[in-house]
């Protein structure tokens with residue numbers, strides 16, 4: 001089992017890299033506690049590169065500086081991220097074991113490879129954009145959340161680090177609405193229609209916030225904007241009628 005597990009974790013960690021030459025500190029590792037010490041230097045080098053790429057960080061993120069100030073002391077455990085990473089390696093290994101044993105009666109089942117990037121997507125702390133915005137709202141309100149969103153979009157758009165699609169932003173505003181946080185829901189729903197004027201759902205969410213705020217004229221405007229983009233929304237048509245009836249009463 002151990003060698004199967006090792007083969008699994010290695011193949012998962014190595015995937016896109018070709019075998020490279022072992023060199024320098026990789027040739028004789030002295031302090032491997034989780035990666036088997038039978039690993040070839042060239043493989044260890046690739047694993048370390050994969051870790052760096054998965055987190056979008058340099059080697060120094062996990063490895064402490066040498067005492068003489070020259071480069072890094074790879075053997076040392078002085079940097080706590082190394083301990084955390086050992087736990088992460090065990091976690092990845094465990095999930096790959098689970099995947100490999102899911103269909104014991106189907107020898108053709110090919111387990112999906114599970115790697116650091118599956119979660120990390122180029123960042124050390126694998127936040128979703130929603131969590132980033134929650135944290136920003138808690139600290140500096142919706143203005144801070146919107147500024148952060150635009151800043152991250154500038155930096156990461158096109159990568160897999162954050163989801164900048166129109167639905168996700170509109171759904172974020174909808175979650176705020178569902179949680180009863182109407183003030184922030186309104187600001188984020190407006191932001192979502194500004195960012196994605198062609199996302200029908202963003203206008204619907206904005207309309208729903210207005211309904212909850214009993215601002216029916218604005219709600220109708222927003223619902224109609226949504227209908228103009230996607231006419232196939234009978235439920236929304238009924239909501240508009242209901243809002244108009246209420247206003248006439």
Ligand code: HEC
Nearest residue numbers: 025029030031032033034035048051052059062074075085
């Ligand atoms: C995300 C954290 C992380 C990053 C980034 C990282 N490493 Fe490591 N590295 C580790 C961990 C954890 C170990 C020990 C693994 C074990 O105990 O089995 C290790 C072990 C090593 C070792 C073996 C040291 C020894 O003597 O035992 C070398 C060499 C090494 N890393 C080089 C590098 C290089 C070069 C880079 C940059 C390309 C790098 N690492 C990036 C976490 C990291």
Ligand code: HEC
Nearest residue numbers: 051081084085088089092115116117118119120124125126
């Ligand atoms: C199942 C998802 C998942 C996978 C797979 C995963 N991680 Fe993580 N990792 C996390 C989460 C979540 C955190 C943040 C934990 C916390 O709350 O501090 C984290 C934190 C870390 C940290 C600490 C970051 C910091 O700055 O505090 C390091 C280093 C790390 N992971 C390395 C790795 C490496 C290397 C791999 C692959 C061997 C890996 N992780 C695989 C979910 C994952």
